[in-house]
Each structure stands twice: as C-alpha cells, then as structure tokens.
Amino acid sequence: MAEVALHNVKKRFDEVDAVRGVSLQIPDKEFVVLVGPSGCGKSTTLRMIAGLEEVTSGDIVIGGDVVNDVPPKDRDIAMVFQNYALYPHMTVFENMSFGLKLRRIPKPEIKARVEKAAKILDITDLLGRRPKQLSGGQRQRVAMGRAIVRNPKVFLFDEPLSNLDAKLRVQMRTEIKRVHQQVKTTTVYVTHDQVEAMTLADRVVVMNDGRIDQVGTPHELYHRPKTRFVAGFIGSPAMNFLPTRIEQNGEGLIVRLSEALAFPIPATHTQRYRASVGKDLVFGLRPEHITEPRGEARDPRCEFTVTLDVVEPMGMETMVFYTVNATEICARVEPSAASGPGQPMRLYANLNHMHLIDPATDLVL
C-alpha cells in the first residue's frame, strides 16, 4: 500500500491539451474518485497513473518513487476496466492468476490467493468458467478479483460500473466499497456519475476541461462548492442558477431575482456578501432547498407563489418545475404538497443554503 502524488501533470495529444496541470496528493488507504464530464481528462489522468499513457510534463509519484518512466508492470498497480477486459480464452481462475504466474509466484500461493479473493467477491463457484459464461456483474467481480489477488500498492478503476444496468450498478457500488473497507488499498476511481463519486469517495476530485476544479469530501463539495461548475455538477437534479443583483435594504441585504421576486439574505450571510452590493451576480440554490413552506424557523419573506409547468412524481418526493425570467427552476417538494401543472403553488426558498457566483470568474463568493 502506498500514497500517490501528482505534481503539475500535463498531457498533450497532438494539438489537444487533455490534462492541463493536475496536482493531487492521495494519502495511503484513501479512496479518491475523479469525476467530471466526458473529455475532462479524468480517464487520461488515471491512465497516466497506470503508465498506459506517457506524461507530457510533471511527475507521478507512487510510494515515494517518481514513476514517469516506469512501465505499468513495475508500478505495482492493478486496474479494473469499464469493459472488464477479461482474457476470453482463460477460465476465471486463469484470469485471476495470470498476473501472479507472470511474476513467478509459487503455485500453492497463487491458489491460496485466488481462493481468498474469490471468497471476498463470492465467486468461488465460478472459478472454472470462462468469461463468456458469466453475467455482466459476475465479469465485473472477476475483473476486481484479478486486481485484488495481485495485492498491489494502488487500485485503479476506470468507469467500472458504466456497462451495468442501474440496479446492478447500485449493488456493485456497495460491493466495491465493502471490498475497499476490507483490503484498504489506496484507490483511484474514475467515473462521470456524480452519485457514484459521492457514495464511494473519501475525497472527490472534480475535474473540468483538463484541470481540477475542487478537491474535497463529498460533504464539502455539496455544501461549499468553490466554482459554478462544481456547484452545478454535484447534486442531482442540478443546482438552479439565476442572474441576480444584491441590494441594500436598511441594515440587511436582499437578493433580487426579478421585478417581483426578491428575498432577504439571512443575517449570518450579510457580512460575506456586503462587498458585492450593486454587482451583477449569479444566484444558486439547490432544488432540495426550494420546498413547500416547511420548518418553524423559516422566514415568511422567503415564501412566494409560482405557476407550475411540469410535475414529476418520484415516489418519496416530487420535482416541480416553473420558470423565473425564462429560466427553468426545479424544486423538490413533498408529494402531498405538490399541485398540478398549470396550477399555482406556494414555495419557500431556504436561503441559508444559497450561493452567489461572480459570473466574471465563475468562482463562488
């Protein structure tokens, strides 16, 4: 087991900058998830850690050694691929033991290690089968087994659940977390699914356009995003954004969203936003913080009435959509409180969770 560090790592493919200077410290035993939209450089970063792509500039350090010029087999890493990449002509046992055989580990030890890993993953019954005879979930388990038996310094996962159906994906997500809790190997996991990132990670690294936008625990990213991109990317449905202007209102401040719609900024936030009075900003509030009026401590001035456009019942909650200044806004309400499409509904914006973004820098104030 080992820590992994990236120092200003860059990757250029011909004319395209795929990764534009990524620096990251991953302590021993940590589970880090790289998340971002497709083309953000997350997979390239992972492949550079694996040694499958050369680094254009910068350093990759595994267990204290710079490994830029070390071939993949000598980096002591194991990787799980999106399409499993099992050897089709080998049985599950042979697939899992292939790497050990190449490393000339004695046969009895190979057998013991494979059996132990198979037990962890509950695939002991499948050891004699070939990949073709396995379901998607079983193949994914075998791919993980192949990584576990090697007992490497670092696990690398490249969108391992993207090929599975929704139900199996949730199941395997739990499985991956359970395996990590058992073997505690440093893990770098790439996904474009922010729910996967939030549920699995000790720390999430949000990447955008070849750079790291923010690194933090799932809680930090959700509650204290640093950029508009992170604010919009983390959370489902995404955060609502509206152009706004901060106005002075006696001692307090108000956030004005339209001629008719303005909310008082909570006293706890006024100090932070006082310098922004009069500036054009973007107001951000998550759907879960726009609800039917609820909570004893709510400020009645933050209640407002809208006409609903679309209503989406989800079971335990209902999404309602309406427009403010031609921008669609989503709110999450109690199913019993939701009115129908075209009907008016009373809503409440919990501004304790509001964000203000400077549109010039896209940074959260």
Added chain:
Amino acid sequence: MTAQAIVAGQPRAAAGASLRRSRRWALIASYFFLILFAIFFLTPPYYMIITSLKSDAEVAHLATNPWIISNGVTLEQYRLLFQGTDFLIYFKNTVIVTLCVVAITMVVSVLAAFSLSRMRFWGSGILATGIFLTYLVPDTLLFIPLFQIVRWLGLLNSYWSMVLVYPTLTVPFCTWIMIGYFQSIPKELDEAALIDGAGHLQMLLKIFIPVALPGIIAATIFAFTVSWAAFVYPIAFLFSADQQVLTVGTVTSLIKADVYKWGMLMAGALVAAAPPLIVYAFLMDYYIAGLTAGATKG
C-alpha cells in the same frame, strides 16, 4: 383462455400457416439449387476417381461409357504412378516447400500484423495499406523480376527458391487477415496484460495468438493452399524432375507431347488433392469463423 384471446388467435394461426408455406418453398428452392451446385462441382472429382480406377485399355477404348467402370476396378494406375514415375519425389518436395512456406508465412505475418495493429509507430497505417497493395500484383507479372532475383541468389532449379518466392503471395494476404483479426481484439485486453506484467512477446503468445486462433488457422489454410497449388513459379523456376513439385511435376511427366496418360494423371491429381481436402475437412469451421471475424465481433 378468454373468448377474445381465442378470436385473436385465429389470424395468428393463419399467418403462421402462410409463414410455414413460404418457408417450405424457400427450402425447396434451396435444396434444388444446392443439389445443382453439388452435382456441378462433384462431377470432376467423380470423373477423376472413375478414370483413375480404369485400365489404360478401357480409358483408350472410345466405345465404352466414360462415366462407369465396365472392365473391372484396377489400382494399376496408382501402382504405376508410385513406382514408374517421380511422383513420390514431387510429393516430398511439395510437402517440404509447403511446410516451410506455412511456417515462414505465419511467423512473419503474425509478427507483422501484431506490430502494425498494436504498436503505434510512425507510418504504420501506410505500411499496412502498402502490404495489402503488394498482394494485388499478380504472380504472372511478378515471376519475371523474381526470376532475376532467384538467379542472382543461385537458387534457380532448386525447390528452396519456392520457399523464398511463395511468401510473396502468402505473407501480404495473411498479414492483412491477421491485422483485421488483431484489431478486433479490444485494446483494454493488452492494457490489462501490460498491467498484469506481460511484455510484448508474452502478450502476443499468451493473449493475442490464443484469442485470434480462428484467424490464425484461416491464414494457415490460405498459406497452405497457395503453396500447395502454385503453378506459375515452379514452371518458371524449376526444370529438373528431382526438384519439381506436384502441380508441375505431375503434368510434365505424364503428358508427353500429345500423349496424355489419363489414368495416371487422374490418380496423381487425386493423391495431390488429398492433403488440402483433409486439412479443409478438419479446419473448415475455423476458416469460415476467421474470414468473417470483423463482421460480428464487437
């Protein structure tokens, strides 16, 4: 079952009947044409077998029916072929040449295809196309410059020159088949092998060759067929009987001016055709799987 379901079931049964009828007609047509084809293609081998089992007198007698054996079956033609001609020398030469050509072809084309499809290097795409283009030059054109080369090497009238020149026909095509096959193997498989600790040679031997086995067998059969059946090169480069191969040797030794030894010719052609027939019979499924690989493999 509800009344509605029963009513709904009737048109479906009618549709099923018409489907069955159209299937029957399709089958009848298929059988008709397949039988026609089988007769068309099996007539020459049948004629060969019949003729090879006749005596010279019966073959020469114009009044007998050529499609049946009237005067009794005889193995005389085979005995004469093996004992009275150099047929066995031709056979031995052909086996040596073919085994060498297949071995050279497979080693060269598997290695070439692996490097062209997997090791990204400058000009690999152009090289791959270039290799295929060389296959488009017919051997009837190539044999003139090749004659110069073979003479320069001092290999004229030696069957080892065949070992040298046949690969100019087999290597390009086999490389092309193998490139297609290797490219259908997902890239992640080599990456997994790299991470597992395999070098390029181990990757080729332990992953690529086993996974691409149908393609390799298809290429092997192709190389075997080409070098077993080649005619232009041996007739141009080989003159003496002790160096001759089956295709040319059988014809030159059994046709003297306008005298055709039909019985022995047919016997020789049959024995010469046996090895490819046996190889095809055992490996046909692999051959088809290999040639149609790129079509369905994701």
